[in-house]
Amino acid sequence: MASSTPFAKEDDRQPTRLGDRVYEQIKERLIRGAYGPGDKLTVRGLAETLGVSSTPARDAINRLALEGALVYAGPKTVIVPALDPEVLEEITLMRLALEGLAAERAAARVADEDIEALKETQARINAALRERRYAEALWSNKEFHFSIYKLSGMPHLLATIETLWLRIGASFNDLYPEFAEAKYGIHNHMAALEGLAERDGSAVRAAIESDIRDGYRRMRQATRERNAIQSLPS
Amino acid sequence: MASSTPFAKEDDRQPTRLGDRVYEQIKERLIRGAYGPGDKLTVRGLAETLGVSSTPARDAINRLALEGALVYAGPKTVIVPALDPEVLEEITLMRLALEGLAAERAAARVADEDIEALKETQARINAALRERRYAEALWSNKEFHFSIYKLSGMPHLLATIETLWLRIGASFNDLYPEFAEAKYGIHNHMAALEGLAERDGSAVRAAIESDIRDGYRRMRQATRERNAIQSLPS
DNA sequence: GTGTGTTTTTTGTTGCAACATAATTGTGCT
DNA sequence: AGCACAATTATGTTGCAACAAAAAACACAC
Structure with missing residues (x-):
């Protein structure tokens, strides 16, 4: 299958940050339906799953939430949103x-x-x-x-x-x-x-x-x- | 003058993160024209100016760049964009x-x-x-x-x-x-x-x-x- | 059971040092 | 002066520990 981000606009930053890689991975899992609506994502959980520290994992979660791909169910709880x-x-x-x-x-x-x-x-x-x-x-x-x-x-x-x-x-x-x-x-x-x-x-x-x-x-x-x-x- | 973010959609996260405060401050300075096109913003510079550590400053810069309010002039250089x-x-x-x-x-x-x-x-x-x-x-x-x-x-x-x-x-x-x-x-x-x-x-x-x-x-x-x-x- | 208050665990955020690398300055040569 | 190249500084990213706060687990009274 093709790259996970085939349609991105021109990338200005050469070295792909670790956080960007995490972001792409979560994004792809989201698109493939690996996560169901309501599933909770945690910084430490992602960090361990993907073998990175908490900083890149946190970056990715915050970015997804900012874009609306994830939503806050509470001050410390981000979930994949149900289709309202x-x-x-x-x-x-x-x-x-x-x-x-x-x-x-x-x-x-x-x-x-x-x-x-x-x-x-x-x-x-x-x-x-x-x-x-x-x-x-x-x-x-x-x-x-x-x-x-x-x-x-x-x-x-x-x-x-x-x-x-x-x-x-x-x-x-x-x-x-x-x-x-x-x-x-x-x-x-x-x-x-x-x-x-x-x-x-x-x-x-x-x-x-x-x-x-x-x-x-x-x-x-x-x-x-x-x-x-x-x-x-x- | 009114709040710096009077039109935001419903906020789900009660305690405003430090990074969000930095984001709002940069955003307001940007809108008020405090920064001119081409000005460079650095993580440590913002951190010191606003009296926070590098993490919130970095969060704010990355968010602004993601939204297009700041652009990358190089792998380690974010500037306020000129009006193309x-x-x-x-x-x-x-x-x-x-x-x-x-x-x-x-x-x-x-x-x-x-x-x-x-x-x-x-x-x-x-x-x-x-x-x-x-x-x-x-x-x-x-x-x-x-x-x-x-x-x-x-x-x-x-x-x-x-x-x-x-x-x-x-x-x-x-x-x-x-x-x-x-x-x-x-x-x-x-x-x-x-x-x-x-x-x-x-x-x-x-x-x-x-x-x-x-x-x-x-x-x-x-x-x-x-x-x-x-x-x-x- | 149900709800309420409490304890325990989990979690996001922040600050900071280390590291690699980009940006900048400096240097010497033509 | 102008330019290539090396040395130096500055910078973004990452990992991690500490902290406060929220979520979860638990206990207990009714």
Whole structure:
């Protein structure tokens, strides 16, 4: 599988700090669903697990909390957040605004080889879906989106979008088997590719927005079912 | 003057950490233009200046750098960034998307007393402008904007917008005397107030977007003049 | 059992010294 | 002067112990 941070904006600091490595590792575990909502993370626990001292572990936790990927359940308790419907709606609205912007700007700067690369990424999504390899499908889906956004040439925008994905990523992966069955976003992706080919910014934006909305509906339904099950104990 | 962090989203951590205090202090100095573009900040320097150890100082610097309020000029050199025209354009586009969204949502939730409070804020802006108290005008202007955005009830959105302001805030305040003369955004603010009164989300969004665009033009022109002067040494 | 107060353990934060390395200064040569 | 290169200083990061505070465990009364 690809690097754990393939979409980061230009890195200005050569020597990767230990804290950055810890951050990336936690982030990847979060995205892969290794942690469930409500799990508590401690400085010393991470430090021991990853074989570092408390300082880098603390740095990583604070950074994740600052970005919203982790939340404070108490003054000394950071947990991976549960997917609150209100938060999901808010993040979705922000995604529509920001990813719509990125998509539109991408259309003005895309090159033909970029489109070819995107088609290959889409092919990987299709193959993974066909073979029921949902984790890989999700990964390729992320790659598809961020490859487009990266074309916008707006690093600040890219970084901000990434934090939005991270905020819902943990819960997203936690429940994705429940809705990954429906061929995820293929139609919207094809529409985005067509829009890019025609350098039609509005079309690309519309396709991406549609994709985000579809994902939102599925995720909302999944969380409802999940909550319904939880609220009906035997 | 008001608190240094009047618009933060709900704080979950009771005891303010020392690092947070340092962060707020640097942030305020940045916004007030106490530091000029290119100034270098060091962990030990801040620690001594503020009378804390290196750990909180380091936390604050890393956080500011993560948010883009400070940038790395080298592996061991963080400086307050100069206002790059490309960055200014990117941040402006993000502001249009995000603050437009916040403004539109605000219209659906605004109460009459909120509008009254906003009118008072606007009166403070006008008075400050009339008396050439530009620093206060700028502060009240920020209060006007964020009071509206806060009405959206979207804390994640509010926090993200705040980081955008911070990214251009340092340079903004550094050169604001050059364009604060022009009555800053009064017309747009009045339009926003009218839109809020009529609960017309589109109108409020349009007013805020217009305000952002006007500010962008002024700032772009100011930076150009600044750069022209710099590039013509005697 | 349930709730309340207490004790014990766990935990985040802070300060600080050590280390590696980047930034700066200094030096000599052309 | 200008420039390459070495010496020196300054700086960020890391690990770790101490501390205060919160969380968890426990005891006890009702």
